[in-house]
Amino acid sequence: MKINRKSSRTPFVAAVLIVAVLSLGAVFWYFSASGSKMSDTPNTINYDPPTKQDKKEAEDNKKELAKDTASSDKPKDSTSTQTIQVAVSDATQYGDVVEVRAFIPEVIESDGSCTAIFTLNDNRLEKKVAAFIEATTTQCRPIDVPVSEFSQSGTWNLVVKYNSAYSRGESSIRKVEVR
Secondary structure, three states: OOOOOOOOOHHHHHHHHHHHHHHHHHHHHHHHHHOOHHHHOOOOOOOOOOOHHHHHHHHHHHHHHHHHHHHHHOOOOOOOOEEEEOEEEEEEEEOOEEEEEEEEEOOOOOOOEEEEEEEEOOEEEEEEEEEEEOOOEEEEOOEEEEHHHOOOOEEEEEEEEEEOOOEEEEOOOEEEEEO
């Protein structure tokens, strides 16, 4: 006599498969029903050359952009300049050179110049460099002054001045030890 044993796992596996199939069907139905209607829109790209109207609109847009850029780069009254603050990020003697690094925060111009002015008693030493545009500021080119150009050792006062057609200003006094 043969005893048939039915596995108790068979109904469980069947239930899991039915739930999985129903879940996948529900997910498919949801995404197909709530998806965008882009499939109704024809997918076409116009590869034809631009029309005269397209070219005219592009040229008009270029002219408008150029006009907007030119007017926003300059103060409204071209005879006046704005007063700005110059920041000195480093002024230190390294070996036989005094290095000065300065920038003008919140100003973005390319036509300015920076002048480092060192004073000690009646002694004065000036070095002028061009400025350039950085991402969000105007930077002074590095100002490197050989120690041999200083008339004497000691603690010199340094002021960096910035001047352009639209802005001018200076830093606060910074002490620089020259050995």
